[in-house]
Amino acid sequence: MPRPDPALLLPERYSFACSIETRFQDVDPNRHINNVALVALLEEARIRFHSASGSHQAAGKVAMMVTSVAVDFVGQSYFPGALDIRVVPSRLGRSSYTLDQLALQDGRPVAYAQATMVCVVKEKAVPIPDALREIVISWMGSR
Numbered sequence: 133m134p135r136p137d138p139a140l141l142l143p144e145r146y147s148f149a150c151s152i153e154t155r156f157q158d159v160d161p162n163r164h165i166n167n168v169a170l171v172a173l174l175e176e177a178r179i180r181f182h183s184a185s186g187s188h189q190a191a192g193k194v195a196m197m198v199t200s201v202a203v204d205f206v207g208q209s210y211f212p213g214a215l216d217i218r219v220v221p222s223r224l225g226r227s228s229y230t231l232d233q234l235a236l237q238d239g240r241p242v243a244y245a246q247a248t249m250v251c252v253v254k255e256k257a258v259p260i261p262d263a264l265r266e267i268v269i270s271w272m273g274s275r
Contacts, residue, residue, distance in 0.1 A: 136204050141241040146218030146234055147273040150180045154211045165209040165242075171201065174233050174245050177217035181231070185271055190263035191251065199228070200248040207242040209235070215242070221268045222246070227257040229268050 139145065158169035165173075178198075182188055187196065209215060216236045223230040228250040235243040251260050260268070 135206055136244045140232065140244055141206065141234060143216070143218055143234060143236060146220040146232070147271045148181045148184060148219040149216060150177055150184075150219075151214045151216055152176055153214050154209065156211055159211045163210065165211060165215075167203075167205060170205070170209065170215075170235065170243055171203060171245075173215055174201075174203070174217065174235060174243065174247075177219055177233060177235075178231060178247060181219040181271075185267050187264055187267055190261065190267050192261055192263070194251045194253055194258060194261055194264070196249045196264075197252050198247055199250045201245060203243055203245040205243050207237075207240050209237045209242040213237055221272045224260070224265065224268055224272070227251050227259055229260065 152173050154165055158165045160166040182196070218234040220232050221229050222232040228248055231247045231249065233245040233247065234241060251258050251264070
């Protein structure tokens with residue numbers, strides 16, 4: 133499987149950053165952070181992004197649901213040590229948007245992910261509320 137475009141592995145491309153400590157329970161038998169644990173840490177970073185950006189409040193009664201996550205594991209990560217996880221909205225549609233994520237440890241990329249978020253009401257896709265659309269656009273920045 134080819135590596136992601138090198139431009140996607142540049143931390144400065146991302147408008148949001150947070151640091152998340154790895155835990156001993158995240159370690160696999162090879163003493164690396166387990167891929168499933170890393171996906172959970174990426175999820176935590178998405179939640180922190182939505183909280184910091186005000187997305188949840190802007191969505192109002194519309195739920196944001198993850199419908200797809202694709203992860204490229206591009207390096208190994210270890211315990212102990214924090215992951216620096218970056219997030220940037222990269223695509224905006226009528227009812228969905230995509231978040232690009234980059235996880236680094238000690239300045240080295242260890243994972244690149246894309247998560248598609250869909251706005252839903254009663255399990256049906258609905259247009260992104262205007263307030264949420266404005267927030268997503270404001271965080272897209274210059275890529």
